[in-house]
Amino acid sequence: MNRKKGILIGGAVIIVAAFAYLLYGGLDQNVVYFLTPKELLAKGTKAVDVPVRLGGQVKPGTVKWNDTTLDLHFTITDGTSEINVASKGAPPQMFRDGMGVVVEGRYRADGTFNCTNLMVKHSNEYRPPKAGEKPQDMQKTLIKGA
């Protein structure tokens, strides 16, 4: 009876240890770091070709969007460092100079960031526009009689 119990406990320990190891390995390989351009560049070659979330502002005057080929290029900056981003697909409707963005993808050895997912950072709090802050109204030209 005691031997049986020992085997049971031993088995449980082995299962738990193996599972913990699997979890650790899975996390180790799949954690995506959130970096600013400065932090990414500081990592040097260690940051090349690993999945990263890169956060910063769209540098004014750098956005190039070709709506036929769907190629989107812009520069992301944190005020000190900047990185060129290449993306495929339409930018969010409100994409504009200076706005906060998070791009998900990989930094390439040639110095461009290949973005697979472009996210616009906006406040989760919804509120009426503050004084002097006009909601974008590009849709208005399409409203008949407006």
Place this chain on the structure above:
Amino acid sequence: MQSVNGLVGHGALLIALPFIALGIIIVPVAVKRGRRDWLELAYGAVYANFALMTAAALAMITALVTHDFSVSYVAQVGSRETPLFYTIISLWGALEGSILFWAWVLSLYGMLVVAINKSRAGNLVPYAAMTLLAISLFFAILLIGPANPFLNVSPVPANGPGPNPLLQNHILMAVHPPLLYLGYVGMSVPFAFAVGAVLSGEAEQNDWIKVTRTWTMASWGFLSAAIIAGMWWSYEVLGWGGYWAWDPVENASFLPWLTATAFLHSAMVQERRGMLRVWNLNLVVGTFVLTILGTFLTRSGIISSVHAFTTGTIGYYFLAFITIVLVFGGVIVAGSSDRLRSKGKLDSAASRETVFLLNNLFLTAFMLTVLVGTLFPLVAEAVRGVKVSVGGPFFNRMSLPIIAALLFLMGVGPALPWKIASKADLKSKLIPPTVGAVFLAAVALVVGIRDPYGVVVFAFVGYAATANFREFSIGARARRVARGESWPTAFVRLVEGNRRRYGGYIAHFGVFFVALGVAMSSTLRTEHEATLQRGMTMQIAGRTLRLQDIWGREEPQRQVVGATLEIMDGNRVTGTLQPRMNFYRTQQEPVPTPDVRSGVLGDLYLNLMAFRPDGSTATIRAIYQPLVPWIWFGGGVVVFGAIVGGWPTARRRRAPAPVVVPTPPSPPPTREPEYAA
């Protein structure tokens, strides 16, 4: 000067507090002195709590509908332009209202537990009622403290901002949150019975497990429906064409579902064989803790998402409450574990109880995986100061083997008898499912699935579906032979004769539909994005789409820009889709509104990504995903199985079961709009 609504609502909350406290104190005193008549006072407190919470909720709805902006919550989420329907459901559209709704659902459950179960002998129900009141106390404190929705606003604003645009963009907002609350809050009831069983000394008997199982089944049905409805909402509203992203809020709804599912299975082992008694106590307590943890994650603002309404002090209250529940739960489990040693023992590895053990092992591993992945970013930021996210690859890599194993076990379990299976038994019962597995694996390869896990999921679904189907066909055939019943009659009577068992098998079939839908849609998704002028076409999955028009429209609470596309089969137009973008006055970012054409075999999903302000071009993302509707249908089947298996049996003396049971085949969680793609 507070308005009538504010006075009534706030007053009801304040009056509820002493009633709740009184009820909590009376129970142990009454039990100790053997005064069962005093228990009626405690039950009265439960009813009073329900009545007062109902009054508070109705006062809030009245305030919302009459645009009483002197009430703080209305000033926060109301607006005169919001349609009446969305005004009413904004009751759960922001923090304070959702806590009020939570407290109301909890008081409803308390009332139902007392009304249905109070005639039971012993002290199980009194202590359960006391526990539910104690949880109510926490929420009542939140409501008169950090989450008070009835504060007085002065001067009274003329209008408000309206609900979060994302939450007033789809009808599923009326379905997913109530279902989720019914499921989530409902897990308080099994916890209350577990506490009651230990405090009353009845934990050694099986009786409490039976009551608890029925209540768990009801909550589990609601939670299953809620999870599927949330997936559906995410799919219909967020415009990314997916339904599950391992988002923290999705995970929060999924964690207690996993442990509750484990409990529904292991409870059978306890009833049949008297084993796993301490383990079951752990599962029930753990499920409740996970619901509170999930509420903390989604309501404290610690994780940014559509569910995280605000940052405030409320997170600390939840942390304190979680700590109390964990300590208390640990004490009652540890304190009773000696008395609850297993009565039975495992007779053979080839038995149904072995399969249930494995089922529990995998479900628990699944829960731990999701829990670790969800909490890791919080821990990493707190401990190492780095910002990380744990993406889909981690969850997929870890969970796919577990899901495959669980599907396989769903085929093995029903085929094996309790205690021990003979070799002949095994052979005759395991061969037909294997044929089913080979068949569905072949189907997967023929339709083009090349992902190994996709093929494995198909094969195991084939295996398990055959095994579950044989339980019906063998039973029905036996009735035909023995009693000469027709197939349909034999089938219905078979299920009626043991609804619990066959309800479980029906729920299994729902899971099979969901599994096939997920496996197909995630492996065979095709996507194409193009910028079109009027009259131009694009191709997706063998269909041609032609842009017919780009238009704008003014509505009271928003402005809408849409594109009209014709779906063409050759030269014939077979339908039109109108993906839109809604511009709400109060939010800078437009809210996408994709348009979907669903068919039995798959969905065509269009999203308007961009347009030129002059209306000359529209950029359209078109996605074709096979079998997505099978996921929603499968969710409905799961819920149907829960109803069949959990509905109280009339002939049992005093059926210990909830009267409420879910109806719609819908369900849960969602994606964060903090970063809208």
